[in-house]
Amino acid sequence: MKAVKQSLVQLLGKEYMDAVTAGAALLTDLSAEAAAGIADDVIEFLPDAVMELTNRYLDQVGTSVVPALNAVMNGAPTDAFHKAANRNASPLGGLGFLRLGEDGKLYLTAKSEHYHTSLGHNFPGYKLIDHARALGITNATHNNTRGYITRLLERELIRTANGLGRKEVRELDNILDSREPHVLNRVINLETGTLACEAGIKMMLARFYRLDATFPAPKYEGRTPVFFVMGDHNGGGQANYHGTTIYAQLLRDMWPGMYEKLEQEGALKVCTVTINDINDFRTKLEQFNKPPFKVAGFLHEIILMNYGGIKLEEAFLQQAYSLCHEQDVPIMCDEIQSCMWYPGMYLFKEYGLNPDIVVIGKGFPGGQYPASRVITTAEMDTLNQFGALVTNGQEELAALAYLVTMKFAEENAPYVARMGAYYENKLRELGSKYPDLIERIEGKGHLSTIFFHDADAAIAFTRKMNERCIDISAQTYKANCPPAALTKPPITATKEMFEYLLRKMDEALNTITLWGNTDERSEDG
Template sequence: MAVNQGEQIGALKQMTEREGVDDALLQRDADVFFHQTLSTPVFNTISKAEGAYIFDGSGKKYLDLHGNGVHTIGYNHPKVVEALKHQMDVSLSFAPRRFTNEPSVALAEKLTELAPDDLSRVLFCPGGSEAIEMAVMLAKHHTGKYKTLSFEGTFHGAGFQAVSIGADPHFKEGLGPMMPGALHLPLPDYFRNPWGSDDQQFVDDMYLKKLQDKIESEEEIAALVTETIFYNSTVPTKYYWEQVRSLCDEHGILLIFDEIYTAFGRTGKMFASEHFITPDILVVGKGFGGGIVPYAGIIGKEKLNTLQHKSIGHYTHEKSPFCAAAAKSVIEVLEEDRLVERAATLGDYFKKGLETLQGRFEIIGNVTGLGLNLGVDLIKDRKTKERAIGEAHQLMAFCFERGVSFKLIQQNILNLKPALVITQEEIDTVLNTLEDGLQKI
């Protein structure tokens, strides 16, 4: 959905008109960085990030329910810091290509141990955009086809191929012709489906028919690239993914799940796909680096290990022992502190609290999501489901002032993705803050 500049700037202005904001540093930022929507103007400075919180320049703390998705195990986790210090102490911070190292191999082995079914091969890279590029190139080479299928409005990364696949007009307009063969379908949406139906299987079947028609009318489709749980927190049914899996298998199309945001426990499973079916390639990133270093990768099936004569991930930091040490420590924290199970339990608690608010406030049209990956859709009218964009921005600004930070999806959906170390008491703080804000607006 296109960015509403007026609403965004109004909310930013409300956020910045507070005591303790370092105006001088904000101005220095504005004077030196290229300006771009979604990154500028900034509305505050950060002096520290720790656990589930960020701290601004005045020391005020904010419970961060956004974190760009990197804060899975909390910011600055001691175990990740220690792992990185160790790599520096043993003077193994980089490995040139054609050399391997213990941290990278150990991480790869651990990932294939954790991954579902026969996902048993990996490649690493600096970020999620590059990981999507690797997954798509692998699919194209393996199948000998060049087209991709993905859903309208989604974001799969900032690289040219990833932007072409992602289909968000905001990132594509003005760039001229995009990658040939990037095909798109309407994003499945139960709340605002075009048939006005509350029957999930009917809605599934209608979207599946669109998918089947597209597949049967196009040749040369190498892969379907999709988030397992959509960016607006919509959770497709298991039935839907089972039918998608069947269609892909029938037509020789590889299924790529983008779990850059949702892998590593966020949905109450180590990988979101474990709630549904296993893809051919799983893409991970963001929280993979512990919120300290950028790292990402792909996990694929053994049958795809057929490109010894090609390069699809020729990245300088492909087997970075430094980044690998961080990523492996993230997994250790998840397991030792049982954060995956915690996300499932606290996610249920959080969602029920949001549903209670939905029962009290007409402006909440829909609550969706799984685990600590939740969305609250604000509407002007429950019959028309018109998006309450202005009200959503007002609520975001109110909550920010009260020390709760989150972002908006599609301009009206509260995107609530806290660190998995959040406590039940902190969730209560979020719920109480939302309640106060909803009463005010």
């Protein structure tokens, strides 16, 4: 892993930090010299000592390392959250891929705390956020006062989304000025992936309906917008997931009574397309891209982490993109799950795709803040300021968390690629060892999942891993999707961590019969 060391001055620029330190000397109890010292303080993002420490504690995962928290605090959850609660695993602290639970045990975060702590817990590089706070950099801004760090981040997102190096300034300026189709050069700052996906859906709807009375007649006014989403193996919509707003939930078979009325009135229609079937995609595009319909857009993830981690094939997506671009169908690539877990930070770049809307979040702020972004084109810049806006979307420290994460990930792209390939290959070797239990390994790199032949086996395997304080989850409730165990280790995971995880998986699989129950063998065989 490549060492990354940065100060605020190096990351944000001297001119800006000179202004910040002048303000700190005025508005805080810091002297000018002390403020300058904080701004110039170089932080090593991930010291070797931290990695050595986490590796050293691997053998203590699942054991009690501190006294348990005995205080009872149930909070005030809804029934659904109360049923799902696991207070033993709730965090007292953590470091890297380790979490310290309230029960005093060490846990292995093999799912990156439900997919968002891309750099693990308490990543040392985020000390720059503490430095910024100490210098009085305010987090709270609003849409009309977007701060310097937020504006710098927007530029960096456009640079990296277009695959440019840091020195390609002229090329970046040309992209920012472009009004050509499919050129990503606009950013909307929001908070959650749900809100970002909703913004993308509204951009598509704006080509059919006026946002308000001041807007001109939309390009496809009077036609029924048809949203293409990934379908499940039963032909329904449970394979796609683009957030929890009503529109996004309509795309995946929720609120069926409401959807039926909207469809009957010609307000909108949802069309599911078969996973990795370009002929089905082409047929449905021909059917719905003519009056009285018009395909409003194609929305997709690349790794369907809410449908067993199935991977969409490059050839399928490339052909689907070509068809959409030919027929004026915008594409939203939802990278909430996959962003930051692959070299270059965006999986769509690795696939050679050119979407009109890219949605990112989760991994970019590394669990420090809720902070999503929509990256889009001049052509899809169809909303006014209040069409996609949240009060806290322009937070400066959230933007700084992005920049820290991006700096580390960009410098360590080879490491991310190497370790992702190592994990996926070793997991495939493990799967081939248990063909009666495991159907196949799905996903890609760190986002790899295990498909079982039998739901009971998937549940038994996940339970055994959880009993060892290894955080993975089973997905056994989706329509006709092979029962799966889901994993997503942080990109800072070491080879030692992967070896430990794989060894514990092997031990768990070795105790499971075809019926998903334990047999009488000991765990060492």
